[in-house]
Structure formats: C-alpha cells, structure tokens
Amino acid sequence: MSDGIQWLVGLENWMSSVVFARGISAQELALRMGGDRDKATVPITDDQVMDLGIEAYRPCEDGDGVVRVGEQGGWSFALEYGHSTGGERLEEISRDGVEAVHYVPIQEHPPATVFYSRDGVSRCGFGLGEEIWRWGEEPDLLLADLVAAQVLDPDGATLLHPEDEPYTDTYRRTLGVVERRFGLSLSPAYLREARLPAYAVRGTPDMRI
Template sequence: MSGVVLARGIDAEELALRMGGAPGAGTEPITDAEVSELGMEVYRPGGRGDGVVRVGEHAGWAFAIEYGDSTGGDRLEEISRDGVEAIHYTPAMEHPPAIVIYAHDGRHVCGFGLCEEHIRWGEKPDLLLPDLVAAGILHPDGDTYCDPCPDDYITRRRSALAVIEERFGLSLPPALLTGARLTAYAVSGTPDMTTEDPDFDVVCDWATANGYPLPSGRLRLIPYLIRLAYRHATSH
C-alpha cells in the first residue's frame, strides 16, 4: 500500500474515475494480497510507473487504497471538485514523515506531516490547529509541542491520526483495508489488470517444478515476476 484516499460526496466508482480509472474497467473484487498478482511495473524509466487502486465505501466515505505509482497526491483538486471532501494519507515510518492532506471543493485546504504538525500548509493551514491543541500535541501558538521530545513516535503519530479521524468521522478498520475483497482499477501506467490467465495451469506446473511459490488458485493469476521468469526460461 502506497497511500489511502478518502472522499465524502461521491461513491467508490466515481472516486476511481477521478483518480484516472476508466469507466467499466474495474476488476472482480480482490484482496490486498492479490494485488501482487496483477502485472504491475511500479518504476518505468522515462515514464510513469503503474498505479492501481482498490476502492470501497465505509461509514459515508468512499476510499481508495493505492498501490505502486498511484495518483492520489496528484489529483486531489480533481477528486474534491464540486463540493466533495477528500483526504489523502501517505504512510511513512519517520522522515520524510507520513503526510495527511485535506482538500475540499477543488482546493487544498490544509496539510501536515505526522510528528511535524508545526509545519502546516494550504489555504487554511490552521484549520485543525484547535484539534491538535485539544489533543495535547501542540500549544495554541501552533509552533511548540506539548511534549517536545517524545519517546514514542508511534504513539505520537497515532494521536495525530486520531485527530483526523475524530474531526472527519473516519473509521476504516485495518481488516477492511487488507482482507476485504474490493474492485480494483488501473489509474496510471499500463498495468495488466487481467484476473484470469488462460495458461494458468501450464505456468503453475512450471512454477511448482522450479521451486516458485504456488499462485492463488482463486484468481487464477500468475504473479508478474513468476510470469517473467517463465517467459525467460521458455523463450527460444
């Protein structure tokens, strides 16, 4: 997962389209683990890599889970047009920090990095400052921390995320992000979104004989790296 986009005011399919997906091009529902079986080339020299999203809806928000070279950070103005609210979360461990950006009606309203909440930007950079103060993260001046030297940055990040969740009424269970079967769309590059390989049995037999892990039998898809190895080994 490379990011999460949430939108209030449109459904999941419209969110996928605003992120660059094609109408009617969604796959059958797949899990987080099954995304790896799609043909994605995340980095492509001289061009845009492949990006895929799995989309769904929960508690009044549409959401898109991003994989690869996705488009959430580039298309927030488009996603949030016509009165829609949109939030983009880009995870990271420490530095650069995980980023949260809130957009509304085609405008970037505010954003900040988790554990770097004193650096805020957007048309209304202090929109969430009262919430950050109430949560005991920042002092009212917006520049100094209540705890300037926290020992547990994981807890600090969770506190900042809790501010976002409470302010906007978000509640995405982790199991929904990973285990739920959701429709997937290509949003950038040229990923192979095929959900059944006609030569699945042949390649699967070759993979088994050559010590590769068995592909999923449910989707009947050959993972991209196994297919590359098969093509290399069987090409003449």
C-alpha cells in the same frame, strides 16, 4: 465499535497511501483518480493485487499504479498501490463540494503526511510529528483540534510530544485528531481478506484478473 484510522500508523506493506472522499461514490473516486469506468477488476483481496503484474518503475515510462476502492462510514476510500499518483489529484477529487483526505503513511523521516481538500481547494496539510508547519488555504483549520489533543500549544508553534516519544505514538495522536474531526474509519480487513474492485490509474498493469 469503529475501527478508526489510528491503526494505519503500523502500516507496513507496499501500499503507497489512502485517499478518503465524502460526497462521491467509490467508483467516482476511482475515476477522479485516473481510473477507467470500463476497466475495473472483479473484487479482489490485497494479496491479489500482486497478480496484476504491477511494475512500479519503468525507464522512460510511467510506472503502474492501481487503487482498490470501497465505502465505509459515509466516506468512499481508495487504497493506492505501486506508482499510483491518484492521491496527488486531491483538488480534482474534491471538486463540486466534495471533501477529500489523503494520508501518506511514510515512516519516521520524512514523516507521514495528511492533506485535506474541499470543493476543489487544498485547505490544510502537515507532517505528523511536524504539525508546527502547516500549509494550505486554511492552515489552522485543525489547530484547535490539535491543541485540544495536546499535540500543540495554543500558539500552534510548539510541539508537546516528548523528543524521545516513539514516532508511532506521536502519529497515533495526530491521526486520532483527523479521525475524530472528519469521522474517518477503515477496517483492517480491507488489507487482509476483504475484497474490493481495483482500477488502473497509471501505467499499463494487467487488469485481466
């Protein structure tokens, strides 16, 4: 059974976002996010990222950003930590026919967001719970899927979820749309005991673990 990505709604740790890419390896994803091919750690757990001495903010300097990368279900993925800005390079990540999805798991307000790029172009994006405002070169790319999932009315301008619905339920419905449309899956084990190589993508963390 697939883990899917709907469980990411409950994400409550210091990870900043998740990037998925189809068409490149996990290592190539790390490189396109700013990593150095020769400076990967041995595979480490989520808890061990704390041992890299990450400083998220430094006065007048870049904060530290790290990603742990792996592959599942035909997609490579990167878990971002600290002040990683790799996910902001989605167009670069998706060049040469690659597809990329960026999920930023902010809770409630401002909302979590989903961005999709393909072949170097930002295709669509929206906030979860705010799907009436969509952007990108193809803002309505997922409209039919959102309508079918009863997230939006067919006009794409009316939200169907009740105003008093918990944001976790609202987010889960939209993440289900993204999960099914792109076939995304991520095991919760990657944020527990599973080990993945880590790359520095910003600042100067200590990667000698």
